Amino acid sequence: MLDYKIHAENDSMYNTPACWAIYVCGLVFQHLLAKGGLSAVQQNNEAKAKLIYDAIEGSNGFYANPVDPACRSLMNVPFTIPAKPELEKVFIKEAEALGMTQLKGHRSVGGMRASIYNAMPMEGVQALASFMQQFAAKHA
Structure with missing residues (x-):
């Protein structure tokens, strides 16, 4: 069949x-x-993921990513606020007020999760990375 x-x-x-x-x-x-074929889409996805991972890594520990760098996804980027987990709900609420929705992490893991599949434009990822930096600066 x-x-x-x-x-x-x-x-x-x-x-x-x-x-x-x-x-x-x-x-x-x-x-x-x-969009330029698979190699162009791959490069775009790598650039989008790099923006988010750089925002996490450049936060001086404000954000953390629990995934081993060798196993990290280009499509789903989980992150937490380990020193102040109570701020995670505030982060999600403030992000939603800016039109960034569905950032709540998986129910069994918590934290936040940025899903940056092919349909997510670079501008949306840039907006999230910028918001992450601003939020960390405000609450550090």
């Missing part, structure tokens, strides 16, 4: 492929090509 050769040999009558998923994949591929 998952072998497309069988579909082809049976004039696509063996089972109908997931047409909607194939269509959406095509749209995504066109979008990625319009």
